[in-house]
Amino acid sequence: MVDLIKKIKVLRSNFDEGVAQVEDKESLQELRNTYLSRKKGRITLLLKEMKNVSPEEKPEVGKKINEFKIHVQQKLDELDREIEKPKYKGSQIDLTLPGKQRYRGAPHPILKYKKRIEQIFLSMGFSIEDGPEIETDYYNFGALNFPPHHPARDDWDTLYLTDDLLLRTHTSPVQIRVMEKKKPPIRMINPGKVYRRETPDPTHIPMFYQVEGLVVDFGITFAHLKGTLEHFLKALYHEKIKIRFRPSYFPFTEPSAEVDIECTVCRGEESKCRVCGGGGWIEILGAGMVDPQVLKNVNIDPEKYSGFAFGMGIDRTAMFSFRIPDLRNFYENDLRFIRQFS
Amino acid sequence: MKISINWLKEYLDINIFPEKLVDEMNNIGLLVDQWEEKDGDVILELETYANRPDTLGHLGVAREIAASQGIPLKDQKFPVVEGDENISDVFDVQVLEEDLCPRYCGMIIKGFNNGPSPPWLIKRIQAMGLSPVNHVVDVTNYVLFSTAQPIHAFDLSKLSGDKIIVRKAMKGEELKVLGGESIQLSNDMLVIADEKKPLALAGVVGGEETAVTDESKDIFIESACFDPVSIRKTWKEAGIQTDASYRFERGTDISFPPEAARMVASLLTKEGGKALKGLVDIYPKPRKVRTVVLRHHRVSQLLGIEIEEEFIADLLKRMGFQVENQNEGIWRVQVPHFRVDLEREADLIEEIARFYGYDKIPSHLPVFQGINLEVNKRKNIEDRIRELLFHEGFDEVVNYSFMDTNKEKLFKTSSEAIEIRNPVSSKASLLRTTLLEGLLGNIVWNINRGAEGIHAFEIGNIFYQNEGKCFERYSLGMVTMGQLDPVFWQKEPEKSDFFHLKGTCEELLRHLKFDEFSFTKEENSFFEGNYSLSLSFKGEKIGILGQMKQSIVDAYSIEESVWAAEINLGSLLEKQPKPFEYIPVSRYPGIVRDVSFISDRDISYQEIKDCIEKLNIPYLEDYVLYDRFTGKEIPGEKISLSFRFVFRHPEKTLLAEEADSFQDKIIQALNTEFGLKLRGGGQD
Numbered sequence A: 001m002v003d004l005i006k007k008i009k010v011l012r013s014n015f016d017e018g019v020a021q022v023e024d025k026e027s028l029q030e031l032r033n034t035y036l037s038r039k040k041g042r043i044t045l046l047l048k049e050m051k052n053v054s055p056e057e058k059p060e061v062g063k064k065i066n067e068f069k070i071h072v073q074q075k076l077d078e079l080d081r082e083i084e085k086p087k088y089k090g091s092q093i094d095l096t097l098p099g100k101q102r103y104r105g106a107p108h109p110i111l112k113y114k115k116r117i118e119q120i121f122l123s124m125g126f127s128i129e130d131g132p133e134i135e136t137d138y139y140n141f142g143a144l145n146f147p148p149h150h151p152a153r154d155d156w157d158t159l160y161l162t163d164d165l166l167l168r169t170h171t172s173p174v175q176i177r178v179m180e181k182k183k184p185p186i187r188m189i190n191p192g193k194v195y196r197r198e199t200p201d202p203t204h205i206p207m208f209y210q211v212e213g214l215v216v217d218f219g220i221t222f223a224h225l226k227g228t229l230e231h232f233l234k235a236l237y238h239e240k241i242k243i244r245f246r247p248s249y250f251p252f253t254e255p256s257a258e259v260d261i262e263c264t265v266c267r268g269e270e271s272k273c274r275v276c277g278g279g280g281w282i283e284i285l286g287a288g289m290v291d292p293q294v295l296k297n298v299n300i301d302p303e304k305y306s307g308f309a310f311g312m313g314i315d316r317t318a319m320f321s322f323r324i325p326d327l328r329n330f331y332e333n334d335l336r337f338i339r340q341f342s
Numbered sequence B: 001m002k003i004s005i006n007w008l009k010e011y012l013d014i015n016i017f018p019e020k021l022v023d024e025m026n027n028i029g030l031l032v033d034q035w036e037e038k039d040g041d042v043i044l045e046l047e048t049y050a051n052r053p054d055t056l057g058h059l060g061v062a063r064e065i066a067a068s069q070g071i072p073l074k075d076q077k078f079p080v081v082e083g084d085e086n087i088s089d090v091f092d093v094q095v096l097e098e099d100l101c102p103r104y105c106g107m108i109i110k111g112f113n114n115g116p117s118p119p120w121l122i123k124r125i126q127a128m129g130l131s132p133v134n135h136v137v138d139v140t141n142y143v144l145f146s147t148a149q150p151i152h153a154f155d156l157s158k159l160s161g162d163k164i165i166v167r168k169a170m171k172g173e174e175l176k177v178l179g180g181e182s183i184q185l186s187n188d189m190l191v192i193a194d195e196k197k198p199l200a201l202a203g204v205v206g207g208e209e210t211a212v213t214d215e216s217k218d219i220f221i222e223s224a225c226f227d228p229v230s231i232r233k234t235w236k237e238a239g240i241q242t243d244a245s246y247r248f249e250r251g252t253d254i255s256f257p258p259e260a261a262r263m264v265a266s267l268l269t270k271e272g273g274k275a276l277k278g279l280v281d282i283y284p285k286p287r288k289v290r291t292v293v294l295r296h297h298r299v300s301q302l303l304g305i306e307i308e309e310e311f312i313a314d315l316l317k318r319m320g321f322q323v324e325n326q327n328e329g330i331w332r333v334q335v336p337h338f339r340v341d342l343e344r345e346a347d348l349i350e351e352i353a354r355f356y357g358y359d360k361i362p363s364h365l366p367v368f369q370g371i372n373l374e375v376n377k378r379k380n381i382e383d384r385i386r387e388l389l390f391h392e393g394f395d396e397v398v399n400y401s402f403m404d405t406n407k408e409k410l411f412k413t414s415s416e417a418i419e420i421r422n423p424v425s426s427k428a429s430l431l432r433t434t435l436l437e438g439l440l441g442n443i444v445w446n447i448n449r450g451a452e453g454i455h456a457f458e459i460g461n462i463f464y465q466n467e468g469k470c471f472e473r474y475s476l477g478m479v480t481m482g483q484l485d486p487v488f489w490q491k492e493p494e495k496s497d498f499f500h501l502k503g504t505c506e507e508l509l510r511h512l513k514f515d516e517f518s519f520t521k522e523e524n525s526f527f528e529g530n531y532s533l534s535l536s537f538k539g540e541k542i543g544i545l546g547q548m549k550q551s552i553v554d555a556y557s558i559e560e561s562v563w564a565a566e567i568n569l570g571s572l573l574e575k576q577p578k579p580f581e582y583i584p585v586s587r588y589p590g591i592v593r594d595v596s597f598i599s600d601r602d603i604s605y606q607e608i609k610d611c612i613e614k615l616n617i618p619y620l621e622d623y624v625l626y627d628r629f630t631g632k633e634i635p636g637e638k639i640s641l642s643f644r645f646v647f648r649h650p651e652k653t654l655l656a657e658e659a660d661s662f663q664d665k666i667i668q669a670l671n672t673e674f675g676l677k678l679r680g681g682g683q684d
């Protein structure tokens, strides 16, 4: 029996040598016949020799022969497939030739950035809400505590469709729409397009993206506003980014704040920095405690509940993050530009 | 607004580096955009807010700095050199519109020798970026930039009669304004008039005829308070905005006109001339100062930090407010008239936060209560579409939502476009009625920059009106043209075609689990007649696809064929996608049958598909058209269609006879319905 196992070993190495010498269909067929022919094939012959093996040893020898048979079949099948292919001899293929490329679509950079912002707020348990781009004067201004004929409206250069309809100048109307629909606790963001009557130049465009945020619950404080926005900005930029809150004015928040982050381009060390103008800070967010009048407008009792809201320009923030010099680049849709963001 | 540090020093004893001052001003919300040193002075560019007209003068800014630094404001005296005559004996002011002009003060100076201003005044005027005019006018401007109280001076000799009348303009009246043109006055504009005619547009601009010139000797000084809304409407209608109207429309300090008038009179009579005794002051309904109740516990409730009562009371006093302790932890705060913005407790809490320092308020994450985090369907579908289209090689673009009228005519969208009343430019005067217009623009831009294959999509709103109502429709637009892949040495790259686009649409709908879609040949104003389909879901039209019309691509100078689709995602969102249900994978072998038919050419694939599906063959796992050809061996106007059917039973091995009977059923049905015959077979 030992002899038979040795024999299998020898046959196996002979076969492997034979494989290496196969060059074409004919030599392959020859090799196949030598080993697998039903009458005189080496494997058939081996099986015939099995009758001389003792019953105890039969299973092991049988197993060995079977393994060998599978090996032979697999190798021959592989060779078969290879020979079918166009003829490239190992020595003739330049394996350093370029691999096949395919177009993969790339996201628009602003929408990619928008998604990053959404993910941070989703991870903080915020919901994502929608609102229309065509708004009424009431939602865009009135309900947000802009008195009619107040100069505060001039800060939002508005595109009007009719006396009452306009293209929303900010995402803040969604605050009102959500508070009309849902009762506290509210924790939402709304990213979307907003419109301003601006002639395009490197830092102004007539349409851009904003993200609005709103939290309303019992006991929400200005400290919570600071904590939430700091957490968000650290996640968006990095853990050590310097953040500054300073007083500001929005008709729909009281107190109001503007949030600056340090200029990561010059860190305040270049008096002619193109990004921050030398001040070392970049204005990135407007925020504040929801004005009690706004809460009253949606029938939420400001003595019982409080909240904070914030808004951020996504384009400007993306421009700063990606160091894109001109906002108009985003809307040219040059594929060489967009494909960099895949 | 420009703020001069030297000017601030008229009100404050400060000696501070500008960097430090700018920092401290920022901390209390006086944002300085820029500052520069100029002629021994430092000029700050202050960004002011619409609710803080008090900061539109140096006095208001000085008050803020004084409160934050805890230093007093300098006491200023304005002595007036007076003559013997009383103003009330010789001159009269009549206010006919008390609501629009709640207070009107006047003083008269006689015998003033007008001419150029003294050097100190010229410096001040120049610091504000203005050019000096003459002594009187420069003093009025000085008072405006100093106190935020606008002043107007009239040449008294040019008035008809001894009377000023504050009234509404009458129809047909005109006024030649300072420095130029005549404007037509309308009935709701407030004017300052003499007995004959209007002399000035109240609070907005003076008239040319009564303007003070170098020759003027006798001057009437107006220091008044006007209704902000009326001023705003007037300047908007007249199209004239001035430093005066900018302040009046934001609100001025109603207690201040007498002092401002005396300030002017003092600065002038110091140099010559004499003022008539006294001052005209028409103030029929004196306003009380506002009282706001402030509760200490609300401060910490809103700010999230305990601020000591002492700090608060002290701060409010420093700001010039009268504070009275009403009860334990409750104050009655009297807000002076110069702060027109402070009306409510929340407003005072902002003041406290501002001066306490936003940086000293701690940062905490709120403890979040659970909320109903329902999935945002729109965002969900958007994310999935984007993912799939990126995979299919489509780049994402975002175009402006505007469209020009010529393009609108070119596309002839069936819906009525919404017009923008005050567009940025005529090229952006409409809201877009299709996404394809922008996408074609993107093709041109990129062809011109060497792109050989352009496959792009945009998700966004299109807009239309119907019976006077405006609507937005959430849509997906796709275009594809040219090379599908980058060039490759082994093989010519494939080009995009109709079936590439259609395949993408099909893939998309299957991916979104809207499997019950179908296509119908349908003409459309966008597409060539022979390449135009409508796409439906459960029989409702949700989109179109096809080859862009020659006339349209010509207008864009695109030479290759462009394949495009537009899908109404808004209506798709209202539909129910097929709910996910796990189907166990059958462990039993399937039976594959290839069947070739001869068919008339005018039978559409969609019809055959509908017919097969209607049969509801059990165990028909899948079927696919794998070949379609015409040629010599196919007779007449016919085509050969080869289908591969896969039959499989989930729980047992299907018998050949069973597969036979299903197959026969299909063949039979297609034969009965459309006369399809087996190719090479004798079936009849």
Ligand SMILES: [Zn+2]
Binding pocket: A263, A264, A265, A266, A267, A268, A269, A270, A273, A274, A275, A276, A277, A278, A280
């Ligand atoms: Zn910088």
